[in-house]
Amino acid sequence: MRYLPHTDVDVQQMLDQIEVSNIEELFSGVPADCRLKRPLDLGAAKSESETLTFLRGLAEQNTKTSDWDSFLGGGAYNHFIPAVIDQLVSRSEFYTAYTPYQPEISQGTLQAVFEFQTLICQLTGMDVANASMYDGASACAEAVLLTIRAGKKRHKILLSQGLPPQYRETIATYSAHLNIDLIDIPLQAGVTDQVELQKLLSDQVAAVVIGYPNYFGQIENLGSIAELTHASGARLVAAVSEPLALALYKSPGELGADIVVGEGQSFGIPLSYGGPGIGFFAVRKEDMRVLPGRLVGETMDKDGKRGFVLTLATREQHIRREKATSNICSNQGMCVLMVAIYLALHGKQGLRQLAEVNYAKAAYAKEKIRQLDGFSVAFSGETFNEFVILCSEPVAALKQRLEQQGVLAGISLGRDYPDLKNGLLICVTEQNSQEQIDRLVAALAGGEA
Amino acid sequence: MMSTEGRGLVLDENLLFEKSQSGRVGYSIARLDVPAVTPDQSLIRDEITDFPELSEVDVVRHYTRLSTWNYGVDSGLYPLGSCTMKYNPKINETAARLPGFTDIHPQTPEALNQGALELMYNLQRDLGEISGFPAITLQPAAGAQGEFAGMLMIRAWHEANGQKRHKVIIPDTAHGTNPASSALCGYEVITVASDGILSKEAIAAVMDDDVAALMVTNPNTLGLFEADIRGICDLVHERGGLVYSDGANLNAMMGISRPGDIGIDVMHFNLHKTFSTPHGGGGPGSGPVGVADKLIPFLPVPYVVKEDDGFKLEYNCPQSIGRMKSFHGHFGILVRAYCYILSMGGEGLKRASELAVLNANYIRARLEGEYDLPNKQRSLHEVVFSEEGLQNDCHTLDVAKRLIDYGYHPPTIYFPLVVHGALMIEPTETESKQTLDEFCDVLLAIAEEAKTTPELLKQAPVRAKVKRLDETAAARRPKLRWERG
Numbered sequence: 025m026r027y028l029p030h031t032d033v034d035v036q037q038m039l040d041q042i043e044v045s046n047i048e049e050l051f052s053g054v055p056a057d058c059r060l061k062r063p064l065d066l067g068a069a070k071s072e073s074e075t076l077t078f079l080r081g082l083a084e085q086n087t088k089t090s091d092w093d094s095f096l097g098g099g100a101y102n103h104f105i106p107a108v109i110d111q112l113v114s115r116s117e118f119y120t121a122y123t124p125y126q127p128e129i130s131q132g133t134l135q136a137v138f139e140f141q142t143l144i145c146q147l148t149g150m151d152v153a154n155a156s157m158y159d160g161a162s163a164c165a166e167a168v169l170l171t172i173r174a175g176k177k178r179h180k181i182l183l184s185q186g187l188p189p190q191y192r193e194t195i196a197t198y199s200a201h202l203n204i205d206l207i208d209i210p211l212q213a214g215v216t217d218q219v220e221l222q223k224l225l226s227d228q229v230a231a232v233v234i235g236y237p238n239y240f241g242q243i244e245n246l247g248s249i250a251e252l253t254h255a256s257g258a259r260l261v262a263a264v265s266e267p268l269a270l271a272l273y274k275s276p277g278e279l280g281a282d283i284v285v286g287e288g289q290s291f292g293i294p295l296s297y298g299g300p301g302i303g304f305f306a307v308r309k310e311d312m313r314v315l316p317g318r319l320v321g322e323t324m325d326k327d328g329k330r331g332f333v334l335t336l337a338t339r340e341q342h343i344r345r346e347k348a349t350s351n352i353c354s355n356q357g358m359c360v361l362m363v364a365i366y367l368a369l370h371g372k373q374g375l376r377q378l379a380e381v382n383y384a385k386a387a388y389a390k391e392k393i394r395q396l397d398g399f400s401v402a403f404s405g406e407t408f409n410e411f412v413i414l415c416s417e418p419v420a421a422l423k424q425r426l427e428q429q430g431v432l433a434g435i436s437l438g439r440d441y442p443d444l445k446n447g448l449l450i451c452v453t454e455q456n457s458q459e460q461i462d463r464l465v466a467a468l469a470g471g472e473a
Numbered sequence: 474m475m476s477t478e479g480r481g482l483v484l485d486e487n488l489l490f491e492k493s494q495s496g497r498v499g500y501s502i503a504r505l506d507v508p509a510v511t512p513d514q515s516l517i518r519d520e521i522t523d524f525p526e527l528s529e530v531d532v533v534r535h536y537t538r539l540s541t542w543n544y545g546v547d548s549g550l551y552p553l554g555s556c557t558m559k560y561n562p563k564i565n566e567t568a569a570r571l572p573g574f575t576d577i578h579p580q581t582p583e584a585l586n587q588g589a590l591e592l593m594y595n596l597q598r599d600l601g602e603i604s605g606f607p608a609i610t611l612q613p614a615a616g617a618q619g620e621f622a623g624m625l626m627i628r629a630w631h632e633a634n635g636q637k638r639h640k641v642i643i644p645d646t647a648h649g650t651n652p653a654s655s656a657l658c659g660y661e662v663i664t665v666a667s668d669g670i671l672s673k674e675a676i677a678a679v680m681d682d683d684v685a686a687l688m689v690t691n692p693n694t695l696g697l698f699e700a701d702i703r704g705i706c707d708l709v710h711e712r713g714g715l716v717y718s719d720g721a722n723l724n725a726m727m728g729i730s731r732p733g734d735i736g737i738d739v740m741h742f743n744l745h746k747t748f749s750t751p752h753g754g755g756g757p758g759s760g761p762v763g764v765a766d767k768l769i770p771f772l773p774v775p776y777v778v779k780e781d782d783g784f785k786l787e788y789n790c791p792q793s794i795g796r797m798k799s800f801h802g803h804f805g806i807l808v809r810a811y812c813y814i815l816s817m818g819g820e821g822l823k824r825a826s827e828l829a830v831l832n833a834n835y836i837r838a839r840l841e842g843e844y845d846l847p848n849k850q851r852s853l854h855e856v857v858f859s860e861e862g863l864q865n866d867c868h869t870l871d872v873a874k875r876l877i878d879y880g881y882h883p884p885t886i887y888f889p890l891v892v893h894g895a896l897m898i899e900p901t902e903t904e905s906k907q908t909l910d911e912f913c914d915v916l917l918a919i920a921e922e923a924k925t926t927p928e929l930l931k932q933a934p935v936r937a938k939v940k941r942l943d944e945t946a947a948a949r950r951p952k953l954r955w956e957r958g
Contacts, residue, residue, distance in 0.1 A: 083573025298579030298800025
């Protein structure tokens, strides 16, 4: 086997040094009644070419967004990925390294994470960001736990129904056994109902959690929600599943959010059937020591030269064990690098321009669909690159009809929002040409795609 | 003596923000082919203050230079105990980058992504065969999230049986994630001392009707197989508890022993350890979980099932603990792990475990005597030395830093906590005898230096990008982002 370098001579010399006669003796600590008495039933090893041929066969059965007219979003976004990113993250000094616990030989990873933390702070308008979480949904769940830890005896969490359903489900999993009451805030015209929010707020509420943009692509009035939330002494958590929007709209930090979490997949990470992506997590200075996850900080070496280290580790499980701020150990290292490279390439001007292109494309599609018979735009408010349409034709049938024309029209909302059983969530990015959008509109209208 | 040390040019590199030049661009964005429109101005932000402005060349040089300051498995031996830093095969990376895997959206109808679902189904099946569990969830994002999922299932099972238990027993040799994951499920942690191997008596002394589960790591973090595991499982089961196994050290066990056969009820895998997926400088990991029959109703959603008309994602599980994260797990990592299993086959995986154990025992045999070995029992895939006997006030940290000067990544240090100044070495099966000999020669030379020239250890490293860093200052005055001075 090409990954196993041992020759027969090597093995014999090693056994001699250990003073055993065969490898089997090395397993003498494993009792006989714990031993597997047959070979593993996994088939024979495949050669490199056989393996690739087999996997290519599986890959080719899948539906690539690049081969279709895809308008799927809903927390995973089809954005162009510059060639530079894969070339750089393929440097194995980055991807075959472990967590940078030995900082003197991990300065590459550490400086890259320090820069990532800075980029996330700048984008979200916050003071401190960590080295990343698993994904947006689990980061959002960890944000809820932070507000409970820091919120003294407050035990209620108000969740906007505009949060992505997978975020709400993950929050429910994480908070199941910690005496936390999760209460939904209903929507009004596709955004969080502030009258209802006002009624639900009390001195028992630790946090209000709002999607920005929300699951329907709507831009919530975060500033006004922040005022209401702070007046009751709770924290405002903004959850951002499409962070490209932050290049265009006021940052959650500027609007008063106390914690900003989200998913960074939009920034240079392939869709990969939904993972791995990357969660980001940013707070204000006063919450720095209750943050979950790894943090990289700047320091100096013995000669006074700048360097970077993992820091404030006394929050973490390997030191604090059951009293840690979270059980998380890893971060999304390789994805941190993808996001940082993507943001560095696009920079101040490019990210804004890209956000404007997304906005304009979605606005064009929305307007065209609005004019179709049998369809309407569900909500009147501001949207970024996603919006909801209501269809007179049953959504399941409509989607199947469009699939036959090579169009992935969007995500049905009926399962998660029974009131929107005719609703379809449509996402338009820079990857969708005007011709594609026109084909979508024609196909919806019942014509040829 | 052979060594991997050398001389080279180490290039300095400022931060992205310090290199930035106003007006410089590193992108090309698709032409706007629809009318330009802009949102309501009251919603729009000002430009992002101090966001970098760089050319493509600037960015490429920046990260290329940064990469040269790192040490990876591809640079050399990386003997971190309990981390299983084996070689990351290149075909895994090629496979994970096939467009039919990277360019698929998680919300695409299942009928249109049958290849991806078949891969996940096959991986569930293969991990089940390796571990002896009838069902596997691929959803958890990493080992710690797998632990959390496993403990949630244990709690759900107890509650479904009308039981409210409050405690979890964890040995003092466990990874910190074990107690942290238990606490997330609302459990109180009972720590038991273990003298190398966990005894049935030690567990019996703390086992009662309020204990929901025992969490073990097998082989444990000292590299020892828990020889009483069957009896311990029986004991916990008799009192109505369940047994969780941390699969961090599964690399010693493939084809040798299956946790599902010996009484374990639930175990997570670390695909980034045993199944060769890269550690990525900290992640992403992937932490599938195997469960016994009685826990199947509580698996997180969704998981992949095979039906007459193909593969589908199962969401309809009324007793499920719910969702751990968005979508279906770290699919890109699952592809790599499956590629590894295909490449190794059943026999190859067993051979990997055998050679991993041979390598660790070879290092043990070569260093024992010069380095203190507190536990003399037959160890498996890793060996733990202590700092007893190091001369001239030299400590484990000094040995680790001196190894860097010789061109090696240090082993895990100061873990497990029960060994004084632990030096925990796990070479893995992908290292040759020649590499191990060079490494052992260096460690022996360092022990000699501790006697004769201890300042070489105290000053180390002197050949890395930076010298020893002031970690205390970093924590006392945290500087966690760049800001314009």
